[in-house]
Amino acid sequence: MAxxxxxxxxxxLIDEIMAGQMVPGExxxxxxxxxxxxxxxxxxxxxxxxxxxxxxAERGARRAFVVRRMAPEDLAELFEATGEIESTLAALAAKRMSEIERRKLETVLDEGDACDDPAAYSEINSRFHEIIKSGARNSILASTLDELNLRTLAWRAANFREDSRRLASSRVEHRGITQAILSQDADTTRRQMCSHVASSYIVLSDILARRSPDRSGPQF
Structure with missing residues (x-):
């Protein structure tokens, strides 16, 4: 129960932080x-x-927790690292995925194309990326990505909730990644996935910049 x-x-708490209802330092x-x-x-x-x-969250005065302040450059580095690891896994998946896994990927892709609900699409998005990660057959890279995803998935989910255009662009990017995997084109798959993660960061930066009261830059 606990x-x-x-x-x-x-x-x-994640939902409230992502929606800006809890501000950094709170x-x-x-x-x-x-x-x-x-x-x-x-x-x-x-x-x-x-x-x-x-x-x-981070420890503040007297070791009490506060909502974490994240510098824009830290978030950029986090997404860059995620993109590099996930694009490497995707390139491996293009060569190593079984036919069953390829069909599952197409099925999840179709689910995403038919979904207009941000919360539901976020779950579909997670399954899409999980199939690719599993298909790469590299547990070390997969565990590294899991650690990075723990720090980025909440941010990426906020994209779908707060920017209605992101669902459409994500679908297009997923289709490009899937087509490259089905063609077993590792180089194109790598580029497509790296671009996909970068797009998530750009959308997030725009969302956070709009929350900035003085428009001087993103407030994390």
Missing amino acids: IRAADSIFET PLVEQTLAEQFGVSRTPVREALHRLEQACL
Whole structure:
């Protein structure tokens, strides 16, 4: 029960941070959150530790958690690293995926084309990338990507919720990646995936810049 409560609190806090409802530097007080969610402090503490692992929270004064301030250049480096690792996995998948996995990828692609709901598309998007990661047959690179995804997936999901154009552009990019994989063209697959992750970062930068009160730059 505590684990399920921690999951719910974690997901709710992510949604609020991504939507800009909780600003960088805002305190994340265990007792206050426990009262808000109607739970003990144990699942709250677990959720806050997971937020810290996802680089969405950090320790502030007196070691208390606050919503993390992330410099624009840090976020850019994070997405660059993700793009490099994921594009390498995609290139390997183009050569190593089984025929069954290729068909599954096409099926998920079609699901995405038919989906206009941001939350549902975010889940489809995760499955699309998971199939490619699995098809690469490289556990070391896959585990590295898992660590990076823990820190980027919440940001990437915010794209679909806050920019209606992102669903359409993501579908086009997914189709290009799929076509390159089906053609077993590793070089094109690598370029397509790297561009896909870069596009996510650019959309996110625009979203965060619009939240900036003085328009001087993104506020993370």
